[in-house]
Amino acid sequence: MTLRTPSGHPAAIDALRDLLADRLVTTAADREAHGRCETWYPPTPPEAVAYPATTEEVSDIVKICQAHRCPIVAYGAASSLEAQHLAVSGGISLDMTRMNRVLDVSAEDLHAVVQPGLTRLALNEELRATGLFFPVDPGADASLGGMAATRASGTTAVRHGTMRENVLALEAVMADGTVIRTGSKARKSSTGYDLTHLLVGSEGTLGIITELTLRLQGVPEATLAATCRFATVEDAVNCVIATIQSGLPMARIELLDEMMVRGFNRYADSGLPERPHLFLEFTGTPASVAEQSDLFADIAGDFGMEAWQSATKTEERSALWSMRHKAHYASQALGGPGKQLYVTDVCVPISRLAEAVTHAQTRTRDLGLTSTIVGHVGDGNFHCGISIDPSDGAEFARASDFAHELAGHALRLGGTISGEHGIGLGKRDLMTAEHGAAVSVMRAIKTALDPRDILNPGKLLPPAGGA
Template identity: 55%
Template sequence: MSLNPDLENRLRDLLGARLSVTAADRGEHARSESLHSAPPPDAVVWPETADEVAQILAACNETGTPVIPWGTGTSLEGHALAYTGGVTLDLMRMDRIVEVRAGDMQVTVQPGVTREALNTELRATGLFFPVDPGANASLGGMAATRASGTTAVRYGTMRDNVLALEVVLADGRIIRTGTRAAKSSAGYDLTGLFVGAEGTLGVITELTLRLHGQPEEVAAAVCAFDTLDHAVECVTATIQSGIPMARIEFVDAATARAFNLHSGASLPEKPHLMVEFHGSPVSVREDAESFGALAGEFGGQGFDWASSTEDRARLWRMRHGAYHASFVLRPGARGIITDVCVPMSELPAAVTAAAADIEAEGLLGPIVGHVGDGNFHTLLLVDPENADEIARAKQVATRMAERAIAVGGTISGEHGIGVGKRGLMAAQHGAGWQVMGDIKAALDPRNILNPGKLVADRN
């Protein structure tokens, strides 16, 4: 496919060199972290203002040309790939921190600001933005996918930390949703509608985010358990006991081995919990002691405390690198990665069932998770040339999702839907999925915004 010539001329007049149809630029926007693949888009554009985004969308809407928003490209379910051609809207030049309002504990940013860049800017204020999915993702992309991460158990997800948005609709209209106030009873929650819509309803061009105070004291630790069951049962007991964790992460024995091989760590090749506590020096010490006593009841051993900033950074860098580290377990493999989220009471059974299913299929699939809120992930390492192995891995992922739905959970706690899990949406939402499609049709009648993702195809 190629771009409509009249549209190309119109966009060239608007953007100049910030429109590209070169194979190199298009190819850069056809890559995925996972096995999902698609042809390159027909063109890539780099807007710098909301007004430019509005003019791009209006022009593409007139010609029925698909528009695919792009952040850092770290999504895992094919969210930003141009399956039907069209224009990739790369928002990474919209990277301005518009205003920090320390007194309100708020910040307004453009969508291309990354979470690490924001926290670097905030250091002198005593505030920070807590949502931490691991990758240095763009904040616009994090809002579009309703991201969460290691700190969600204490600070919540993007759903909890986005107060207001500026959004460009398919026809080029610019709207603002939400307010800077702490709460509102004024009409529909349009902010909540666009957070998690994966770019199918509008393009986020500005975000107002809730900030949090940097904790006075931070302590982190890693400890091993003899069995997967004991580690996960310790998590549920910890949450039920009310110990205020900032992070509580699970990694299985295979992941511990990957850390050792990839990072030069020396962890026992057993399931581990990685934990972090925030607060005053007294509260952190008391919380850590309480957790240590509880973990001991489940056989927790070998506590390795990381109290310095450098040691903590090393610990969480290792955890965030689990995806890439896991490939050392099977060089040349590709990954089918999936996540589910279940009620806390169902977490031990869900993780155990996933591990048993992976083993029964003869697959290698490390398991990790932000288990403090019932969310865990598997990375199924497959031979990209082995169709049977890929099919079995996909069946394992599907059964994980089906088991999650059966106990009142969800097919994805943070990776989102994209194309990878679209086939499971009807099972989770029933008639509600059709309502999502009705909303999509109302806001994007020509279906130009990230088509083929999240919602059902139109008849």
């Protein structure tokens, strides 16, 4: 594939080359690599890729882009699913992966200070000797800056919360190049606007995160993972509802519908019966873990649980969660050669979860779509992975219609259009349906902080006067 370097912002690129030398790259290979997405979105290469090494360099880059009205999109591990990192308006991809150091670990205060290009697995490897770990686990080995920018969560959110709960403080470069610090290492504060959590989840549209102070947790004394299956997805989900409502402190509780299990069997020859499954984890002391698993088994028995299997060895538990974390690729394998994924997620109150999941299954079947369901159902969040041929207009339209219908259904149930994937490009037109007049407030904040609209333009907020 031959790519031509766009000439949209040549003065900015020349100035950035003077600043960064060979760390400002315009080769076709680099641009193409930074224009890819994990899902159906078409390749969208930036005009150039910048590789900063310090906060000061990020500030200088942003000042140049501000002066030349050149868009700038922060880039980490590129694992986002709603095209948050694609440079759809051209400009610069700001690759943060060289800012990947652990700056400080305070075991006594249970926090770490890190640069944004560090990945979650690299942080936990660094923490191994301390007896601590960073708990947020979205599955992919995502960059921590990207996780904060998209307010990521994952399999452990039912116990430890999302990035919103686990970022204590941050440093960010604003649209004019100003460097700010928000929050502190204290566990709480009542001073001023909460700028930390304004930037967490802003998808790079308000500022570029250059440092994070993160909460850590102690590695539990004992851990038990388990799987079980049910006759129907409704039985499995109702078991989850009863478990959460009982107050049982689950570390993880994940749903796989029968189509997702079929995908795992096709992708990795898992050998699982093609029935709805729950993947579970219990943590604590050996005695509390045994008590938790027994209590869960009692609850699950009321919903026809079968084939309980548990694992306490590290390698067995790792294999189980490694399989779960490959759900994206297993869903893709289910569709067959040439297919890509149209991925959507919603989150609903736990009491309405069974209704939402069964509605999603029914509608995809009615529409003739091949779709998996997998979810962090302990907090009411689930994902649909729909196999499509993006060049098949009719199939793409059915997938898009379903995603919009599912979002509307989630809102009617008191939920949200995305519990985890964020907005990016894919759900901008649904923001007003969820937030109403608050979208105008969000747009006012964006205009105040980024008046030239250079920070990840075209993402998260619908156009003024649009949906």
